[in-house]
Amino acid sequence: MTETTGGAASSGRRARKKAATRQALADAALRLFLERGYEQVGVREIAEVADVSVSTLFNYFPGGKEALVFDEDADNEAALVGAVTDRLPGQTIPQALRAYFTGYAASSHTSDPRFAAFQRLIQETPALREYARAMTLRHEDALARVLADETGRPQDDLLCAAYARFTLEALAFAGSRPDPAAAIDQACLLLDQGWTAAVGRPAGEPS
Numbered sequence: 001m002t003e004t005t006g007g008a009a010s011s012g013r014r015a016r017k018k019a020a021t022r023q024a025l026a027d028a029a030l031r032l033f034l035e036r037g038y039e040q041v042g043v044r045e046i047a048e049v050a051d052v053s054v055s056t057l058f059n060y061f062p063g064g065k066e067a068l069v070f071d072e073d074a075d076n077e078a079a080l081v082g083a084v085t086d087r088l089p090g091q092t093i094p095q096a097l098r099a100y101f102t103g104y105a106a107s108s109h110t111s112d113p114r115f116a117a118f119q120r121l122i123q124e125t126p127a128l129r130e131y132a133r134a135m136t137l138r139h140e141d142a143l144a145r146v147l148a149d150e151t152g153r154p155q156d157d158l159l160c161a162a163y164a165r166f167t168l169e170a171l172a173f174a175g176s177r178p179d180p181a182a183a184i185d186q187a188c189l190l191l192d193q194g195w196t197a198a199v200g201r202p203a204g205e206p207s
Contacts, residue, residue: 022060024050026071033069034117038125041065066131069122077139084146093150094192101171101188105180119175136172140164163195 028049032041043065047057061067080100087096122128143164148157170187177183 018060021050021052021056022071025052025057025060026068029065029068030114030118033121034114038065038069038121038128063131066127069128070131070135073135077142080139081142081146084143084150092192093147094188094195097167098184098188098192101167101174101184102181104171105174105184136168140168143167163191166191 025046029041029046032046032049043057044054046065046068047054050057058064061071067073083096083100084093087093091099122132140161141164144157144161145155147153147160147163148155151160153160170184170191173187174180174183
């Protein structure tokens with residue numbers, strides 16, 4: 001029992017240390033990119049600022065510089081899928097996604113004073129725009145698959161694919177508005193009505 005407890009504690013410390021190192025790398029990268037521009041900063045400098053080796057940086061971020069900017073990519077995708085699969089009993093999929101996106105819009109991501117500068121960095125950097133688009137497509141695919149699983153529709157169902165696309169576009173729409181939470185609420189209201197009307201039809205049946 002003592003060995004098991006000690007092993008668990010040691011494992012927990014390692015996990016925390018790894019998380020701290022990963023966060024330090026992402027924070028250092030973002031600070032340098034915002035200060036000097038994405039193209040003017042190399043991975044070696046980021047590693048030096050975070051006090052790790054270049055090989056360690058690539059161990060944490062195999063995707064390189066772009067992945068450092070989008071360090072929460074995997075966590076965000078998991079949270080998006082979890083909003084559907086772990087929704088409350090009786091809660092519809094649109095309701096669950098609205099709650100998730102409303103929470104995201106009100107989170108520290110959008111209240112962080114660096115958020116506007118972060119968005120500008122992405123829009124002004126071709127490599128980051130391309131990476132962001134590929135990331136969004138991965139999230140779309142993941143959401144479409146879980147929608148199909150949850151509703152018993154085919155994996156290539158166009159309704160699920162379209163709903164996933166429009167849902168994530170709604171998040172992007174909200175991010176460009178003065179009141180993201182209100183924008184999310186209105187966009188999700190529109191999507192909810194369309195989903196409710198369409199999901200009752202068998203897959204492939206015309207309206």
